[in-house]
Amino acid sequence: MGSGDKIEFRHQLLQEYYASEYLLRKIPDINNAKLRRDYLNLLKWTEPVALMLALVEDEAQALRVVKLALDVDLILGARLTGEVKPKFQQQTVNLILNKKLTKLLETQLLDISRSDCAVDVLINTLNDEDSEVRRIAAEALGKIGCERAVNALINALYDEDSKVSRSATDALGEIGNEAAVNVLINNLLNHHDLVVRSSAAYRLGKIRSKQAVDALIHTLNDDEEESIVRYSATEALENIGGKQAVNILINGLKHKDSNVRWKAVEAIGNIFNDKAVNYLISSLYDNQFVVSLKAINVLEKIGNTAVINIFCEVLNSNTHPFIRERIVEALVNIGDKNIHDYLIKGLKNRGLKNRCFEVHLRILAALVKLGYVSMKNHLVSATYHENPEVRWRAIHYLGQVGSKSEKNTLIEALEDENSDVRCYAAQALGQIGTELDINALIKVLEDKNSEVRCSVAIALGNIGGEAAVDALINALEDEDLNVRTNVTSALRETGSEKAINPLINSLNDKDSSVRSSAANALGEIGSEAVADALINALNYEGSFICSRTADALGKIAGSDKIAQMWELFHNGTSEAKDIISKIQERCKFYNHNIFHSPAIEDDKNLNIHTSSYINNFYGNVGNINTSDVKIEGNQIGIQNKQ
Secondary structure, X not given: OEEOOEEEEOOHHHHHHHHHHHHHHHHHXXXXXXXXXXXXXXXXXXXXXXXXXXXXXXXXXXXXXXXXXXXXXXXXXXXXXXXXXXXXXXXXHHHHHOOOOOHHHHHHHHHHHOOHHHHHXXXXXXXXXXXXXXXXXXXXXXXXXXHHHHHHHHHHOOOOOHHHHHHHHHHHHXXXXXHHHHXXXXXXXXXOOHHHHHHHHHHHHHHOOHHHHHHHHHHHOOOOOOHHHHHHHHHHHHHHOOHHHHHHHHHHOOOOOHHHHHHHHHHHHHHHHHHHHHHHOHHHHOOOHHHHHHHHHHHHHHOOHHHHHHHHHXXXXXXXXXXXXXXXXXXHHHOOOOHHHXXXXXXXXXXXXXXXXHHHHHHHHHHHHOOOOOHHHHHHHHOXXXXXXXXXXXXXXXXXXXXXXXXXXXXXXXXXXXXXXXXXXXXXHHHHOOHHHHHHHHHHOOOOOHHHHHHHHHHHHHHOOHHHHHHHHHHOOOOOHHHHHHHHHHHHHHOOHHHHHHHHHHOOOOOHHHHHHXXXXXXXHOXXXXXXXXXXXXXXXXXXXXXXXXXXXXXXXXXXHHHHHHHHXXXXXXHHHHHHHHHHHHHOEOOHHHHOOOOOOOOXXXXXXXXXXXXXXXXXXXXXXXXXOOEOOOOOEEEEOO
């Protein structure tokens, strides 16, 4: 699109293409310091530089750019290593190898390079003494997709570490040639590791190998095979398709393994769409809830008249109440104009005194949602029922469909003799309550039942306010670890900076789930000031805690922590890689010290306006002149018409 004598390029790929053309012409005249600071270090230039390197014919220039990029950021340099012309890639790969890094980091960088010239090194690395290095090498060979790695990967299938075997299986699936397919079929039928067999089935499905169908059918019908493997075989048959596979999937609806039946329901829905209805009716009555629920989900998406009629039949049958409750929800979601008639009919013969009160209450709540406000009175009455299960279910639905007028009923229920009723009353107040209800909830933070205290903490977090925050901070000392975990999550929901220091203290809690939740909360409401405390938390054992802490650091740590993260990455803290990437993405540059170094003037012999078209490349960081197109942070490029 354009106006006057200008053409505007709004697509980012076009902008990056013109920027790369500019850089290709200018690169010989840009000195190393300026190239490193004003181009390589800025994320907005990464794609243009990568595009440019594919066009560079001068080996010295290509090596120069990659070498400087490795100095700026090892991951950036590794990525650019595989972007140069293939004839230069052995030299750029050597730049990584000559860095004398740890074998783990070297292998990770070769993985990022995606270069065929890294294959031989990676094949040799499959024999490294460190199993994590071997695993990454196998993974990298799969991503590169080089067929000459197949034999080495076949050997890796029998590595003493099962993680390496699984990565080798996945890698062979990525390569996907005939030799790889034959190996995968053999693995599916014979490998001792069930996860490898499952992965082999999955990969054969991704390849859509017709020659694997018989082996997959054999696996599906093998009574001695593990459920997870049969599930993957079912999924693979769906992906491969064909008449034989489809017939097997239809038969799979009656398989003795509920995981196979569950997957078959999903597959039939995907293959037949509207025509799947007749196949799935029997699955609604499956003796495993998980299969019936899957059938409801699939049929709900179809949502035609036939489905509605079937759902109404199930609603009025003797099927388990749990399934009929889900049917009510599905009917509401379908949104047929006559839905209220179906539900009112479903109320007949379903009172609170019979064993179907769960369905009765669910229908009442659905009708309230549909605008039948008078039905709400029946829910309120049910909160005083003699059966505690009726009471807590009614309270639960009031939390979903109630309003301020029902709050007194819920507050009264906080003192019910039954702990489940108190739990649901707290949860419901968290949904429809206000700060005026805080005091009533705070009193229940002293409840003798820890599950009630958990529910109160969540409710206080949802409502928020200073009084709620103060009460939650005090509750961080609760003796029950589940309460403390819920309290840290609740403080995250409040978003209060007042909670930061108490949450930092919780990073030292004796329980890992509390520490993990505290780290997660600090990632949402903390600032750069808490980064050091989170970095210390990375030293805790347990990948889940490290993952939560890394996520938090990625959200709040400043660019001054990048170097420290690189040190941790060098020393084997794998989570540091993601932290580095997230900080860089937020800051829009790779290297803190380079970004904050003094500005560098253009060389006197570099005329940046040699083109008759003067255009600018603007990003969130910096302001750099280009020559053929105006590329801005708002994604608009303009070129003069010829």
